[in-house]
Amino acid sequence: MNLILLSGGSGKRLWPISNDARSKQFLKLLNNETNLESMVQRVWRQLKEAGLQSSTVIATSKAQVEILKSQLGSTVPLIIEPERRDTFPAVALAASYMYSKKNLSLDTVIAVLPVDPYVNIDFFNRIQELENTLIKSHADLALVGVKPTYASEKYGYIVTKNKSSNDYLEVSRFKEKPSEYEAATLISQNAYWNCGVFAFKLKYIVSILEARNMPVQYDELLKNYNDLEKISFDYAVVEKAEKITMLPYNGEWKDLGTWNTLTDEMEAMVSGKGIISEDSVNTHIINELDIPIAVLGIKNAVVAASYDGILVTDKIESPNIKKLMKDFEQRPMYEERHWGWYKILDYTKYPGQKEVLTKRIGIKAGSNLSYQKHFARTEIWTITNGYGELAIDDQIKNIKAGDVITIPIGTKHGIKALQDLEIIEVQYGNQLIDEDILRLNTDWDEVKALCKVNYK
């Protein structure tokens, strides 16, 4: 069996800790013995423990490539959507990769799973049994259904037909987010929670692509990706399947998608700098800022702070954060990249004058920023820790903590950390946008060779 791990989501429901560059699955808030790990790190580790990691690819979007490499290692196998076009195109792209690039047989069973279930290893063992279920039941799709523990209004339900002699059940219909009363009725009729895990044979998805006149070759599908219809896997595949079976799972499963469910799994009441009065019962602080948070007399709440903003929410109300913030657009103030990270310390626009952006930048030993130039800004770098090599104006120089480098508009520059390097960068210019960058070369050996030639 092969797996596709779907890493999606823009993550407004866990604002301000999650943002467009760092969805909820990347937050390092979960306890794993001595250290903290993110949801995606937990699932990736569990896939390895279940012996499934080597047959898994991660389907994701361009925006998440940097952070996935940062958290799972630079060799993690990624299928990268050029842009977000809903779940069916994402699954189709990964399936076409398995078909035309990995050359898997059309009879190969593929399981798709979301990146954010909070489960133990039994869940992954159960997923492996989907392969047999699919083959034995001759179904188009085989799903995992989670035995409900209460009449939740938040989940989708899988309604099954009467019990069979097999360990799987036949699916009769689906019901999304019922009322509590409906949910209780469904559960009494042997319904299960839909946890978003489903399996199919490669030939089934290939036949759907063909029927929809879509390319089945990965390269071609990728090329035409931005023209594909935005359509969900549920709508394009699940609703049209003739026979669907479901494998029940009777273990712990949680969706940590909102602050109330996520904080349930956090051992400490305070993450980061914070102090909570004794009468502030069941209140959590999640603080990524350097300044402290004090909470006094506030019960059943979450206070979450990052460089993007500060949220103070009642736990029960916390799923509504997405609605409150819907018109709220903001550039992320902290980002992880494959070469390191940066945080924005200050941004000021002087009316009728220049813009100034001050950043603290960390570059991991061995990593480098590409050789690049800007057309509308000067950059002033103060090296504050570590040492490395600077490429500037086609020359290579050794730099170390304490050095100050002024990079005028149009000047070619790049930097490589030989030891973990930190920089305070002041950008100064007419229009400070991420797009004002011309990347000349990202390979440091080539940059050095180039500088040597030009410098002669």
Place this chain on the structure above:
Amino acid sequence: MNLILLSGGSGKRLWPISNDARSKQFLKLLNNETNLESMVQRVWRQLKEAGLQSSTVIATSKAQVEILKSQLGSTVPLIIEPERRDTFPAVALAASYMYSKKNLSLDTVIAVLPVDPYVNIDFFNRIQELENTLIKSHADLALVGVKPTYASEKYGYIVTKNKSSNDYLEVSRFKEKPSEYEAATLISQNAYWNCGVFAFKLKYIVSILEARNMPVQYDELLKNYNDLEKISFDYAVVEKAEKITMLPYNGEWKDLGTWNTLTDEMEAMVSGKGIISEDSVNTHIINELDIPIAVLGIKNAVVAASYDGILVTDKIESPNIKKLMKDFEQRPMYEERHWGWYKILDYTKYPGQKEVLTKRIGIKAGSNLSYQKHFARTEIWTITNGYGELAIDDQIKNIKAGDVITIPIGTKHGIKALQDLEIIEVQYGNQLIDEDILRLNTDWDEVKALCKVNYK
């Protein structure tokens, strides 16, 4: 009549907006027609409107000199305690100034008032009547008593003798913070709130100084200030007075010393960047940060954020913030100075390596930083707005936005803003402390003359 305005307090009860350098009276949160003003700005304006400002001096400590000049103007008359030694030494120092420096007659009536009552102009008119009250009643002290509006447990009470034919009453005793029941009983017995306003003749306080073997000459008292006994005005004077009269005041008077009372006087629910859900009834946001605050489903609370920290408190519980933060020490992250302001953007200490402090600094047009040098740090200045003059290494240079100046350890430097000037400063060194500064000269004309001579 002459007045002493007492500006004291370290302000933990309004943390994190107030700090040691910015007590509650300096917070610009009160509405004055089109702009916001601080408590001290409001009282200073009201003193002017009542015709009392020109006969008022402000008794304060060294720590508040910069911000008082910034908020009230550089010519504001200040009597500066070398260090905090409670209210009796503070009043005595100001009185000795009036006696030996302003040469006021010993029969001059002096009124002392705190800087933080929230009142209208009638209150100040009533204060002026203390002069007549003191003279007519032949009392040692004359106080203003505020007619209570409810049985508060937070205030001190002035208990008076039976009604007289005068508009003033004779004081029989004081009662600090009674229980609600006691307070109600006191009010039924014609007790008043003690608002901290009292008047005396200059000769009365001079005689007490003499009786305590303290100097009556300002210069001498100032010189010996740090050896004076720490004793409150209440204990040293009020409790020992033979006859005290009280002038009732039957108008609005509020103590805005805690978040619940202060927010009552704020018209807007949100000050700074913030968004509050509709169900968050009676919740205020006070946000001095550049990042937004979102509040969801939290009632009767205050969320206050500054570069010092973030407070989330129930309004009723808010007076307890002082207790919660009692062991909490922190350097202020934002400070106003007479020449402008600065905020700390980032502080990092690299283990076994250097410390780095990044600041954004604003210097007001016409102001300058002293000509100075440091012994343990390099500074890198990027001028981000405005223009001015730089004195460095005994040379004068014109500088403007976009310039970068590196100031190595031991290098003399100073800067004057000819137009409002902003700088991103990166400090880099072994030990970044405020004390690492040798001020060579604060007078810019002298600095320029010196540079001219040395540069020849």
